[in-house]
Amino acid sequence: MQIISDEKINEFKNFLGSHDFFYVISHKDPDGDAIFSSLGMKDILEAKGLSYQLLSAGPFKRPEIRSKAKFFSNQMIFLSEPERKKAGLIILDCSEMERLGEIDGDLKNLDTFTIDHHKTAAASENCIIDSTSPATAALIQQIYEKLLGKLPKQTAENLFFGLSTDTGYFRFLNTDSAEVFRQAARLVESGADPRKTYDEMTGGKPYSTRKLLGIMLDRVERRYNNKLAVTYETMEDTKKWGQEGRDSDALYSLLLSVDGVEAVLFVRQDTELTCTCGFRSRDKIDVSAIAAKFGGGGHKNAAGLSIDGKIPDVLEKICAEFKKVM
Template structure:
C-alpha cells in the first residue's frame, strides 16, 4: 500500500472547497469497506461543515451491514441545475458508475473517486485517489481523515476498522509488504477500535439457514481445468428455500481454496430468470480480475465479481472457458 501524497490530499481539499454540497455514493450491495469508506468521508465533510447526503442502492442484506442502513438514502435527491453545479459527487470503493445501481443521475456532477480496485479507471489528471495496492478503500479514507481532521476519535476508528477488517479477511489476505497497513490498524485500535468485537461482528450472527445453503452450494460444486478450478452455483429455488439474509459465500470460498490443487473458485448465482451474478476468488498467482473484466465486471487480482444477463447452464461454460486460458 502506498501512503497518499500531499498532492493527493490537496486535490481532495480543493475538490471540497470547490463545492457547497456533496453526494457520497458507493457500489450497490455494499460490503463493510463500502459502508466504512462512505461514512468515513462523511465524517471529514462534517468536520469541514459541508452538507452531504450518503447514498447507496443497497440492499443491505449482510447481517453486519444492517445497522448502517439508517445512515443511507437509496437515491440522489432531485436537484436543480444550480444545485448540480454546486454539488460534488464522491464515489468510494468503486470507480465504475454502472456499479452504483439505480441511484439517480450522476452524469452532470463533478466527481472525485476514492478506490482501490485493480480494475479501477483513472489517470494522474483525474480527480481521484486510486491505489490498487491498498487492501481497502477505508485505508485511503483513514489517511485523508488523519491529514484533514487530525487524530481519530472512537467513532471514526470503529467505522474505519470495520472496512479494513472486511476487505483484508480480518488480515488473513495481507502479505509481508503490509507493515504500513498494520500501522494504520494500530492507530485505529489506539483510538478505541476493538478487534475481538469486530471479528465477532463480521463472522457471527449468521442465520442457521446460511449453513444449510452452504451445504447445498458445496454439493453443487464441480472441478474443471485439471482440478485447478472449482465452480458452484445457487439456483433461484435454492434462494427461495433458504432466503437471502446473511449469505456467507466467503465460507464457501475458504473451504474450496483450502483443497489441494485448487487455484481458483467461482460461485455463480441465478438472481432473476434472465440474470446472474458471480464471484471469483483465487490464490496468489491467478488474476481473476482478468476474467471478471471479460464479462464486464471487475475487482482485485484475487477477488473479483460480475453481473451479467444469462442463465446458469450457458454462463458457467463461458466462465470455465475463460478460466482455461489462464489456468
C-alpha cells in the first residue's frame, strides 16, 4: 500500500478546518471496515474538538459489529440552513451516494470529503482514494498518525479490527503488503490484541446463520469447467434463517477452497424486484470489472452490486459475463 502524501493530508486538514460540524457515513449493510473506520474517524474529530454525528443505514446484522450500533443513527441531526453551509460530509469505505442507503435527512449539497480504498471509487476531488490499501481503516490510521501522532488503545483496537475484517485476518494480502504489516505492528504496540480480535471476528455466530450457510452450500452449482461456483438465497430463506444475518465470508472461503474453483457468485433476492450480488475470486479474475458492468464495484478479488430482477434472470446475466473471462 502507498503512504498518503502530505498534500492529501493537508487537503483533509483544510477540509476539517473549513467546517463547524461533520456527518460521517459509510455504505449500507456495513461490514467491519465500514464501522470501525467510522469509529476511527470519530476519534480524530473528538481529538480535534470538532462536532459530528455518525450515520448508518444499517442493518447491523453481522455479529462482529452489532455492539457498535449504539454509536450510529439513521436520522440526521437537524441543522438550520446557515448551519448546513458550515457542515461537512465525510464518506468512508465507498464513494457513491446511492450506496449510503436510506437516511432520514438530506445528505445532498453538503461539502463532501471521501476516503475509500475500492478500485472502482468514483470520487476525483476532495478525496483520499487508494486502491492499494487493503482497508479504509488503514487509511484512517495514517491520517490519525499524521494529524495527531500515536494512537490511543481504543482507536488502535478499532482500526486493527477494521483492517483484520477486510483482509480476512491478513489472508488476502500479497508480497507487496510489508507496509500493511508495519502499520498493524504499530496498532499492536498501541494495545490492539490480535487473539481477541480474531475471536470476536469468528465467534458468536447465531445458529440460524449455520443453517442458512448449509442451504446455500447445498444449492451450489459449478459452471465453465467447474471454475465458477454459483449459489443463491431466496426471500423465504432470509425470512426463515436470515434475520440474524449470514456468514458470507465463510461461504466464499469454503467455495474458493474447492479444487479448480476460481470465482464465486452469490445472489440474494432482497425484494420482489431487486437482488444483491456478491463476487469473490482468486488471483486472476477481476470481479470488480464484472460488477462495474452492472453498476457495482469493489476490488479485483471482492466486489458486489445491487440489481433489478429476479434470481434466475440475474444469475444468467452475470454468469454470461463470467463466461467471457473463464
